[in-house]
Amino acid sequence: MSGRLILAGNVIADLVIEVPALPERGGDVIGSRTELTAGGGFNTLVAAGRLGAETVFAGLHGTGPYGDLVRAALAAEGVRPLLPARTDGDTGFTVALVDAGGERTFVTSFGVDAEMTADDMAKVAAEVRAGDLVQLSGYGLVMPVNGPLLSAFAAALPGGVTLCLDPAPLVADIPAAVLGPVLARTDWLSANAREASLMSGLAEPGPAAAALRARLAPGAGVLVRADKDGCWLAPPDGSAPAHVAGFPVAAVDSNGAGDAHVGAFLALLGEGAAPAVAVRAANAAAAYAVTRRGPATAPTRAELIAFAREAGAADVVALLGG
DSSP states (O other): OOOOEEEOSOEEEEEEEEOSSOOOTTOOOOOSEEEEEEEETHHHHHHHHHTTOOEEEOSOOOSSHHHHHHHHHHHHTTOEEOSOOOSSSOOOEEEEEEOTTSOEEEEEEOOGGGOOOHHHHHHHHHHOOTTOEEEEEHHHHTSTTHHHHHHHHHHTOOTTOEEEEEOOTTGGGSOHHHHHHHHHHOSEEEEEHHHHHHHHSOSSHHHHHHHHHHTSOTTOEEEEEOGGGOEEEEOTTOOOOEEEOOOOOOOSOOTTHHHHHHHHHHHHHHTTOOHHHHHHHHHHHHHHHHTSSSSOOOOOHHHHHHHHHHTTOHHHHHHHTO
């Protein structure tokens, strides 16, 4: 039986605007397309759920147009919200500017999702059971209210629960007192190359993966996502980091690609897949996602099998049961 994926983080609204290029300071550009969707950790839940994992949203959601959008999106993907809607405000939102090269730039404004309470965290902790996979994001840890609560929650997770941390772009702003206990409990750290460099001080993803693994407890693993170049895996067994090749595609929108990678990796890890093969499949899921417009574009299991078969990735096809 696959382990559940529990997101102890944020699902917010994404206002996505496609632009030819970012404007200069004080300037302006005309967007070519605008879309309002659920985003944040939603993309990770979608990626895992579409591969067959049971998914639970253990974060806050407000009352208002953004909260309504989030709940409708969760329901459409079969994700169960754990906490009731807050009536004292709305869910937050992100403005995501996607340039002509597919790169995205964010501006985030949090809502009630940044105002967790000790009672909220107690409900989340009571939900977690052995075999579950818990996903944390640096976005939650950087919040003045949520950060300390999530840090204490992570540190107290029982054995048999897999904790994955995605440090997110604001990792340099997370207080050391909040991040330290999380890193000490983390089983898997999944960062993009920029985040890995910020955390390690190393520019190259392979050495950065090794340095980050040294900051974790023995038996933990690290992924450094390198976009079209695939991913570097520093395995839990302490062996040297290995490069796991990616899948060359024509990217049209990279928004949500990292989330697709994390969600696919955790879903397959929860099925008992070996990390190296789960990473290879996650690379394929991320590659598939960037060929579609929108944030929640992770493939279903059938779509991922078809993509991997066309790419000649027999190992991924076999893993997925195709």
